[in-house]
Amino acid sequence: MASSQLLRSVVGIQKAQAAFLDKDYAEAFRHWKIVADAGNPDAQNNIGLMYWLGQGVARNDALAVNFWRKTAEAGNLDGASGLSQAYYDGRGIGKDDQLALMWARKAADNGHANGQHFLGVLYSEGRAVAKDDRRAFEWWMKAAASGLADAQYAVGTAYALGKGVGKDDAKAFSWFSKAADQGYPNAQFAVGQAYSQGWGVQHDHAQAAVWWRKASEHANAQAQAALGYAYSIGNGVTQSDADAASWWLKAANQGDVSSQLNLGVAYSKGAGVSKSKADAVSWWLKAAKQGDIQAQLLVAYAYANGEGIARDHKSAEFWWLAAAKTGNVDAEASLGMLYYRGIDGQPDYKEAAKWLLKASSHGHPGVQIYLDMMKEEGLLDTKTL
Template sequence: MKRRANPFRHQLSIGPDVPTRSVLAAVFLAIIACHAPSQAAAQGTAAPAAGSKDAAAAGKSQGPSKADLAYGAFQRGYYLTAVKLAEPLANLGDPAAQTLLGEIYSRGLGVRRDMKEAARWFKAAATAGNPEAQFRYAMILLDGTVVEKDEAQARDLMQAAADRGLPLAEYNFGQMLIEASPSGGFKDAAGYFEKAASAGVAEAQYAMSQLFANGRGVPRDLDRARAFLHASALNGFSIAQIEYGIWLINGKGGPARLKEGFLFLKHAAVLGNPIAVNRVAHLYKDGIGTEPDLAEAAKWAVLAKRMKNSDPVLDDFFRGLDAAAQKAALEAANRIRSG
């Protein structure tokens, strides 16, 4: 399934320290909602003692339903069993079972991957109001490969899922608001982004950092921008890791923390991000956040050059090394490349 492009690629830049990059919206697999606990558990009623008559009666009246069994089988990896249990319920109109089948067919879990079949079940569950299915079917409608593309219907379904509190839908609907109104959509989008950010969606946390950093839809507040950037970086979003590392080194939005900034950038560089590779070469060269290490600087400078993200300062630095140091740097870079 295609990923939704982040509208910030036009409206917001990462800032003067980092070149503007297109940030892809994460389209994760929908979270399969577990069935609610039994009524007694939900109300806090004590369970009958094992072996009692009440326990035996409770076992007959409150045993796991077929839907519970289907979800349990899915969670344990028994996908064919999950399909067998879910299909009768789905055919009777159970939206949770329909969503479960959509998930299984969309991922090809124990069955041949079949996006048309997945779309059929997601559509049925979405029509019944299941927020996970509304989100998934909205993404299918936007993609337009399996079914006819329908952006208007996708927007309605995405909003419905967002208003039901599904974090990924909140984030994606926020993007839709900005795409629909690049000049005025930020204020409405901020509310949805913030809810998704609070639920731990890394891209939404990054989006909030950009809104606060640039004063778009919210008052400009670098402290809050840095806090959201930190959350997104800890959540593994690579662009946030790079930018947060640079903010720490430059003391933007709070005190400078050079060593921590270096570690964030080094982590992203090891994962192969060209921007981070370039910055780590400079940090080793200048001894910022780490001890000066010309051999490491040269190695990362070689990698930056190979990634077409070098600069005149790094090029001059490398040319100024003696032949032995240049050879060692090339060999070290090759070891990283082969590893």
């Protein structure tokens, strides 16, 4: 009877693995579930992971935690590592850094790579333990030596930043490459950056583009932005405005600010896309709302001049103020000129003088003529500013 059940489990596991490799996640889940319900801890962990990721089944964090808890409490290290992640994220269970630490340490102390990596994360962030970059690095190294891509990327980042270990671009590149070779998108982007900047490896813009493309195909927004820029200037690839706009669009739709700005510029010029001032302003607005100063300036100008959007001096004022508060001299000058000319026909000479003087003190060459006019007209009273 026992041998018959074991055989069914083995066959079920094989069918689940085959379905998973074929990316038929629903079929993989069905087979794993049968084996899991028979008490197999590996299958239970896999079911937990599929619930966690929403692979082959609707995402259900609480059920993922239930499966991981069963196995973790029975001493299974995969379950302990998964449970640690759940407590850390507060998904499917209340957020609890102390319990995240406890389960991560149980897994890590028994040589479990994911547990070691996660324990490193907790030390790096100082959650439930005193922040300790050196100990974080040591745990990441243990996991990286086991071939875990997350940990290899973490080690590469530590070497790149000199956190917990001496800064070493060559070693950073080596560890990024190990993770990148396993298809880890963030590491692929980092390898591209290294080739682009000559960090730990000889400059090679063509290789930078190769690695950015690999990461881009895994939907890494930073890589898509970088690849778009490479196409826009023909750096490591054949120059193509259309390809630049295509990659920027992918990144912009993921919220990448630089791509939203650049895509707006592409629309404003008709570079690789049909020229459209309205589309340009639409993308600049998205970037402006994320705090991009150049986008804020462009949106303000568009509102002030009615280009791609209805003329609206109050909206122009809003965006120039947002940029001016960061000390941007062009925004200061534009605000001063706007207040001098007047919003809805109502000049505000006190505000005009304030911003024009700020811009002048910051070296803007175009405001002196306005200050001179205000002085001649008796409108420049610095005592009231």
